[in-house]
Each structure stands twice: as structure tokens, then as C-alpha cells.
Amino acid sequence: MKNKKLTRHFIKQKMNQYELALAQGEHKKAFSMLEDAHVIGQRSTYFHCLVHYKMLRHGLRYRDFREVFGQVVRLVGAFTKTAIGLVPIGNTGGANVSPFKRLPVSKANQEVLDEIEGVG
Numbered sequence: 001m002k003n004k005k006l007t008r009h010f011i012k013q014k015m016n017q018y019e020l021a022l023a024q025g026e027h028k029k030a031f032s033m034l035e036d037a038h039v040i041g042q043r044s045t046y047f048h049c050l051v052h053y054k055m056l057r058h059g060l061r062y063r064d065f066r067e068v069f070g071q072v073v074r075l076v077g078a079f080t081k082t083a084i085g086l087v088p089i090g091n092t093g094g095a096n097v098s099p100f101k102r103l104p105v106s107k108a109n110q111e112v113l114d115e116i117e118g119v120g
Contacts, residue, residue, distance in 0.1 A: 004044065006116050011041050015054070031058055031094065038093030039109045040116070048078040048087070055093060070095025 014037035021030035041047025052075045059067030090103035
């Protein structure tokens with residue numbers, strides 16, 4: 001992770017958007033903000049675990065036990081595998097996607113990642 005301060009800024013931005021969507025009663029849109037935060041932060045053990053923890057809390061809040069179980073597994077994986085680079089780039093982090101599957105990164109998230117990495 002090249003620029004932790006910039007990563008923190010973008011993660012905080014997504015978390016604020018998450019809270020706003022929840023306040024508006026849009027829990028699916030809120031979860032999509034966590035998915036964006038996952039893509040942005042998954043190269044940092046701290047941010048990767050933080051986002052999975054937030055996803056776990058979201059699952060608990062909405063009694064989505066599939067999500068809860070999936071996030072417990074993913075938290076362990078994020079904690080033990082991120083530092084050695086075993087993360088599937090682009091994976092959105094939700095229980096609806098295999099924790100091993102690489103996914104295309106959205107244009108908006110790629111722009112954020114490029115800015116963090118100092119590309120462009």
C-alpha cells in the first residue's frame with residue numbers, strides 16, 4: 001500500500017456514504033459502499049479487516065446470517081492472508097462472492113486505486 005493516508009481518506013469517505021445510506025433506509029446501497037471500501041482497502045491488513053468487521057456488523061443488524069458467517073470466515077482470512085499478498089484483487093468482500101474470486105475493478109474504484117498508488 002503506497003499511500004496509507006490517502007487510503008484512509010477514501011475509506012472514511014465510503015464509510016460516511018455508508019452511514020448516510022443507512023440513515024436514508026437504503027441498506028443495500030449502504031452495503032455497496034462497504035464493498036467499494038473493501039476494494040480500496042484490501043491491500044492493507046488494517047483496512048481489510050476493518051471493512052470485513054463493518055460488513056459483519058451490517059449482517060448482524062439485518063439478521064443476514066449467511067453474511068455474518070461469511071464475514072467471520074473473511075475476517076480470519078483478511079487478518080492472516082493480507083500481509084502476504086493473498087487477496088483477490090477487485091473482490092467486493094461480501095458473502096455473495098467467493099473469497100478467492102478476482103473481479104473486475106469498477107472505473108471509479110480504479111481511479112481511486114490509481115491515485116493511492118500515484119499512477120497517472
